[in-house]
Amino acid sequence: MSGNARRAPRYPRRGGRLALRAGSLALALGVWQLLTSLDIDLWLRFSQFPTVTDVAHAFADRLSGPDYWTDLTDSLTRILSGFLLAAVLGVATGVLVARSRLAEDLLGPVLEVIRPIPAIALVPVAILLFPSNEQGIVFITFTAAFFPVLVSTRHAVRALTPAWEEAVLTMGGGRSRILASVVLPGALPGIFGGLSVGIGVSWICVISAEMISGQYGVGYRTWQDYTVVDYPGVFVGMVTIGVLGWLTSTAVEALGRRLTRWLPRTSYDVGAGSRPRAARSGGSVPPAAADEGAVHDRPEDKGSDSRTEEARDEHLV
Numbered sequence: 174m175s176g177n178a179r180r181a182p183r184y185p186r187r188g189g190r191l192a193l194r195a196g197s198l199a200l201a202l203g204v205w206q207l208l209t210s211l212d213i214d215l216w217l218r219f220s221q222f223p224t225v226t227d228v229a230h231a232f233a234d235r236l237s238g239p240d241y242w243t244d245l246t247d248s249l250t251r252i253l254s255g256f257l258l259a260a261v262l263g264v265a266t267g268v269l270v271a272r273s274r275l276a277e278d279l280l281g282p283v284l285e286v287i288r289p290i291p292a293i294a295l296v297p298v299a300i301l302l303f304p305s306n307e308q309g310i311v312f313i314t315f316t317a318a319f320f321p322v323l324v325s326t327r328h329a330v331r332a333l334t335p336a337w338e339e340a341v342l343t344m345g346g347g348r349s350r351i352l353a354s355v356v357l358p359g360a361l362p363g364i365f366g367g368l369s370v371g372i373g374v375s376w377i378c379v380i381s382a383e384m385i386s387g388q389y390g391v392g393y394r395t396w397q398d399y400t401v402v403d404y405p406g407v408f409v410g411m412v413t414i415g416v417l418g419w420l421t422s423t424a425v426e427a428l429g430r431r432l433t434r435w436l437p438r439t440s441y442d443v444g445a446g447s448r449p450r451a452a453r454s455g456g457s458v459p460p461a462a463a464d465e466g467a468v469h470d471r472p473e474d475k476g477s478d479s480r481t482e483e484a485r486d487e488h489l490v
Contacts, residue, residue: 202225205222205224205225206224206225206226208222209222209223209224209225210224221404222404223404223405223408227405228405228408228409228412230405231403231405231406231408231409232409232412235406235409240394241394243389244389244390244391244393244394245391245413245417247387247389247390248379248380248383248390248391248392248417249417251307251310251311251314251379251383251390252314252372252375252376252379252417252421254311254314254315255310255311255312255313255314255315255316255317255318255375255379256314256315256318256371256372256375258311258315259314259315259316259317259318259319259322259371259375260318260322260368260371262315262319263318263319263320263321263322263323263326263367263371264322264326264364266280266284266323266326267322267323267324267325267326267327267329267330267364267367268326268327268330268352268356268357268360270284270323270327271326271327271328271330271331272330272356284320284323287320288320288324292313292314292316292317292374292378293313293378293381293382295312295313295316296309296313296381296382296385296386299312299313299382299386300386306386306387306388309382309386310379310382310383310386310387310390313378313379313381313382314375314378314379314382316378317371317374317375317377317378317379318368318371318372318374318375319371321367321368321370321371321374322364322367322368322371323367324367325363325364325366325367325368325370326360326363326364326367328363329359329360329361329362329363329364329366330356330359330360330363332363333355333356333359333360337355337359338351338355338356341354341355358435361429361432361433362429362433362436364429365425365426365428365429365432365433366429368425368429369422369425369426369429372418372421372422372425373418373422376414376417376418376421379392380392380395380414383396384396391410391413391414391417392410392414394406394410395407395409395410395411395414398410
């Protein structure tokens with residue numbers, strides 16, 4: 174880049190970014206308050222909406238009562254039970270289907286037929302199948318998260334380069350070693366992508382299931398508020414669902430970043446515009462596979478870039 178090229182504007186650092194995020198949220202709340210307090214009815218009927226202050230007063234009343242915390246605990250228990258079960262079985266099934274042709278032939282057709290069915294459409298099945306509504310709601314939550322995790326795991330395992338597995342085999346490793354040192358570490362980014370999607374879909378479906386067949390929970394309380402025309406209470410439930418979904422999704426993504434710290438990442442130097450810099454060195458090989466003698470795709474110096482690319486292409490072919 175020539176010296177006369179214009180520098181990109183400096184992007185705010187962490188404190189400035191947090192201020193931007195808080196400002197965007199405050200702006201959205203301000204627009205909401207303005208449209209509802211002035212009873213704006215152009216095409217959308219904001220006069221039917223409660224104002225931000227009405228929702229805030231309803232929220233304060235709920236926080237002081239025991240029902241809100243009971244509903245919160247019940248919904249979180251259902252989500253965590255179904256999601257954890259879906260995470261374990263989804264990853265196991267995804268790896269099995271991706272690594273075994275027999276498993277793909279036996280399980281693949283059944284899973285592909287069930288996968289397009291919305292989890293909320295299985296509520297009648299859950300009511301008929303399980304002896305209690307609680308178990309049925311957990312089943313709906315499990316089904317909602319299972320298929321995103323399964324599909325993401327399957328694609329992530331199939332996308333792994335054979336060179337890593339061949340390196341472990343060359344060093345005398347068996348199937349269990351390949352699974353532990355290559356397949357699972359290499360597929361972790363895809364697995365956590367599915368988990369992040371799955372936790373969001375789980376919240377959608379558990380709330381719907383609670384509205385239909387629940388006795389307690391955030392979804393049940395939100396529906397009850399709607400039936401008695403308590404619209405501020407409805408918005409309290411909506412805000413609660415949004416915050417809980419954001420917190421759980423953020424927790425899953427944070428765990429994924431922590432468990433994949435060994436991955437090479439490229440970040441952007443906020444002080445130098447859009448110029449990329451390497452955040453971590455090292456190849457994109459699972460750490461255990463690298464210990465087994467896997468080939469690193471990182472050149473030792475800039476002069477060997479072309480030779481390294483040619484050797485890598487020849488090796489993969």
